[in-house]
Amino acid sequence: MIRVENLTKYYGDVCAIKDVNFTVHDGEILGFLGPNGAGKTTTLRIITTYLTPTAGTVYIDDLNIAEHSNELRSRIGYLPELNPMYAEMPVIDLLVFVASARGITGRRFKEALGRVMESCGIREVLHRLVGELSKGYRQRVGLAMAMIHDPEILIMDEPSAGLDPNQIVEIRALIKELGKEKTVIMSSHILQEVQAVADRMVILNKGQVVADGTTTDLMAGFEGKAQLTLEVKKATKKSIQGLATKFTDIQIQVDNIKNGAGILELEYPTGQDLREQIFGYAVESGWVVLEMSRRQARLEDIFRSLTVEEGGAHA
């Protein structure tokens, strides 16, 4: 079990994370979610002992990472963000280096190599230089390096960044597979990815935990907004403004109407159904409604509402 307690990190005067608390249970895949700059990488770097926190601690199975740094490092496999690697090394040399630094040599290395070649699919690039690999293979080699010692804990910082859609599907499947027997923390700024792979998610925004739970947990506690998309013709500017003044609950999110025709996106609190009134208003104002579709609050909206500042700017 990984227990993160009151973790705080300042870079000079800049606060990267503040009082971050969460736990990861054994055999769980935790999705670590947040917009860019939320402090995900900082948190993961502290857990992997690359950085020391300004305050707070991390316990892995009740061992403090500050006191048992070296011992715990040998139990963690880490795939850093952007996956830095020695470009001038052949893949096999790199694996030999990482494995020997972890005390895996000889017959044990052969076994380990067979295992990661299989699970990461890197057999065909074993003798290529790291610098010549495609991004997908680089990421797989990075994973192979992180897994060569068969760690109990696997920490991956944006494992799917820069991959093409097929590779993303592959890497997600691989992570899910790994998660069956390992404790995995995977960071991402893509919600669908976390939703597809993780058992539970922790959402970070501006260095603080804003949500922690399963998808259902998060959905349950959320007072969302319904969205209504209208495709109309013959809608005058004046009548569009009139809509917002008539129904104060309705907000016009997107107004993409040119010469009276186009798309209009409206938002109103869930719990009431304003479709009838809106349609009525449209007929009154002489609009031609080509399409009208409703979308209920989804996890995206939860994520957005938690991580977007008032005024809509990203943190």
Next chain:
Amino acid sequence: MRDQMQTGARHVGIIFRKEIGGYFNSPVAYITLVVFLLISGWFFSSSFFLINESDLRGLFNIIPVIYLFFIPAITMGLIAREKSAGTMELLVTLPLEDWEVVLGKYLAAVSLIAVGLLYTLFHFFTLTFVGTNIDVGALFAGYLGLLLAGGVYAAAGVFCSAVTGNQITAFILGFLIVFAFFMMDKVLFFIPSFMAGIVQFISVDYHLSNISRGVIDSRNLIYFGTMIAVFLIMAVRVLEMRKWR
């Protein structure tokens, strides 16, 4: 304790092999070695037959000058490049201690210096071929002195490489430090007399010239050992500071 020492030595060996591989997998080692040998060879041979003396003084005088550029060039990337390429994160999240990393890298640099010195034995064979009455003991001492001086400069270079994330900065810093040590006993004349003794004692060349005379004195050996240790310990400390930035 013994176990720890063994693991430590094993880890140092792993880093050492990686760095040696890094030197010879890239043009770094070849270019610096060729330049080193060209310059030392030129300055040695161009005067060797004119002076008509059976020693390698010409060679031993020029090598410390070549060190000024040679050593910062081979040490600049050792740590700075790990930082700029981001591989530092990979390296220090392995279960290795910082001192193991620094020592392994340092020993790789010293080995490259030793390889350079080994090649200059060519001139030594020339000497045995044409010369008479050769003082082999003094030559051995001279080589030992050069290796130790190179060791001090390499430790300074590793320290400079740890200080910055930029190889060029590491090179310039390394050059300045090596240059300062190189110049110390050449500017003694301008230094107030009460400080001259200290400056002279710190100067690498002073101890080098003592050894080169063929006298291997423990004082000189202790000096070299201390300087190397000081720079390497500083390098380890600087490396540890990354966590606290």
